[in-house]
Amino acid sequence: MVRLRSALIYAAVICSVAQAYGSTDFAAQESAAIENFKDVLDGIKTNTDKQVDFVLKTEDLSFAKTPLMPDSNSVDPVPVDHDRTYQVFVSWSLGEAEIKNLIKEYHDNREVELVFRGIPDGLTLQDALAKVQRLSLETKSNTPVLINPVLFEESQIETVPQVRKVVGKQTLYVVSGTTSVQAADEQYQKDKVSRPKAIGPGLRIAERDLIEVLKERLAKVNFSELKDKALRRFWSNQVFAELSPATTSRVRKLDPSVVVPQDITGVDGSLIHKAGDRINPLDIRPFTQRLVIIDPSYEKQINFAKAQIENYGDKQNVVIILSEVDRQKGWDGFTEVQNKVGRAVYILKDDVRTRFSIDFTPSVVTAADRSFYIEEVAGESLP
Structure with a gap:
């Protein structure tokens, strides 16, 4: 040992x-x-x-x-x-x-x-x-x-x-x-x-x-050099969703309910949920965010994100998510997008893309009436 x-x-x-x-x-x-x-x-x-x-x-x-x-x-x-x-x-x-x-x-x-x-x-x-x-x-x-x-x-x-x-x-x-x-x-x-x-x-x-x-x-370690190398490797190692621009505007409804496969009991043996019960996570915790997924290589989609912040920022937590980032620009490109939209931005992760079936950009994810709604906006509809 x-x-x-x-x-x-x-x-x-x-x-x-x-x-x-x-x-x-x-x-x-x-x-x-x-x-x-x-x-x-x-x-x-x-x-x-x-x-x-x-x-x-x-x-x-x-x-x-x-x-x-x-x-x-x-x-x-x-x-x-x-x-x-x-x-x-x-x-x-x-x-x-x-x-x-x-x-x-x-x-x-x-x-x-x-x-x-x-x-x-x-x-x-x-x-x-x-x-x-x-x-x-x-x-x-x-x-x-x-x-x-x-x-x-x-x-x-x-x-x-x-x-x-x-x-x-x-x-x-x-x-x-x-x-x-x-x-x-x-x-x-x-x-x-x-x-x-x-x-x-x-x-x-x-x-x-x-x-x-x-x-x-x-003392012999060049931490500045190590940091620079790590930052450069970050973007080359990133896996992006590489989504296509939406060609048709549509809104999809997603029911997040799950079916309990077997009885769930507490430590005292009391029944919490029986097999077959449907549980909707939105009943437990409301979803107050407004997820805006864009491809920043399209200037119109950046402008769309800015408009979403301007129109809904007072009522909802508007979160800007990027489907990809220019690898050559790296952090400079990432920072450039943040400066344009005026707030922090995030990279689209596979679990989020899969959970909401995000296939095109731009897409907007919201929740209402115990369901998620995924809105896809066609490029021709963008200002």
């Missing part, structure tokens, strides 16, 4: 091997596991990007900070929001074999989680998570592995390994030079301070701070 904790840029992998991964073909196991986590990994990237963007705009990391070490001048406990009692700070500088041993050692230990500061150079976040996932699959371990640079910063972790213990909502100690929570507990019992004497030597942290890496990557 991969998770992203709110208020922290935080990636976690709890790697368990389900029966579905029981094959001895490791490559197949890894492929299945990565595919299984694909959506969640995408979610991590999206949420992380949003948080980094927030940091860049506000230059404020306070939303992600919770003091982890007790303040000697404060009598109040320092709040720490963690599910696990022990965090073992690690790095790939310890070696893959050591990381693998730790994942295996703390299998089924609900008090311990491993914490990395970032991802190895040259790897994406997904690849880094997959690397840990591979070790977890090999060891069949469910030990949680986190990527949480905020914990490193606030615990002042400059070397690895180190062990931090949290009791209740307060950090009890941080012991360096060990990956053993038992050894860390014993050292704390000897020294009785929040920073006991180091048990062993420390190694440099191979990974850079994930937040800093993401900020650098984000």
Whole structure:
């Protein structure tokens, strides 16, 4: 399981091997596991990007900070929001074999989680998570592995390994030079301070701070260019109705009633509607709009829309809908039509076209006497 904790840029992998991964073909196991986590990994990237963007705009990391070490001048406990009692700070500088041993050692230990500061150079976040996932699959371990640079910063972790213990909502100690929570507990019992004497030597942290890496990557993104490309793609990807101009003026009546196929009952068992009842949605909610569907490539139809607004705008909500837009003009053409009619316009969607059987332009949809009326106006009738 991969998770992203709110208020922290935080990636976690709890790697368990389900029966579905029981094959001895490791490559197949890894492929299945990565595919299984694909959506969640995408979610991590999206949420992380949003948080980094927030940091860049506000230059404020306070939303992600919770003091982890007790303040000697404060009598109040320092709040720490963690599910696990022990965090073992690690790095790939310890070696893959050591990381693998730790994942295996703390299998089924609900008090311990491993914490990395970032991802190895040259790897994406997904690849880094997959690397840990591979070790977890090999060891069949469910030990949680986190990527949480905020914990490193606030615990002042400059070397690895180190062990931090949290009791209740307060950090009890941080012991360096060990990956053993038992050894860390014993050292704390000897020294009785929040920073006991180091048990062993420390190694440099191979990974850079994930937040800093993401900020650098984000700074290289040309958002203006991405926005322009997205806007250009919008019109090329649009599917328009491409309706023909009406050649004959006519008005069609549409009864929106539906027949209830089976009894509908409330939670208390009372009958709301019995099978065979006819329900007219206009009895439930009146339709007050006046939908005017036009093809803006015809100037007469634009003038028709303006006249509809002028004649009915005081009584009804006149909504102007375009059957298509000049792809070459794109947003400029769309804005040009809005300026001509003097209000916002919309693109005709297939569900609206189908619901009212819109086949020609211009068409006007209104409702009266429990029915919809679709009026088609021939071009020769337009002013």
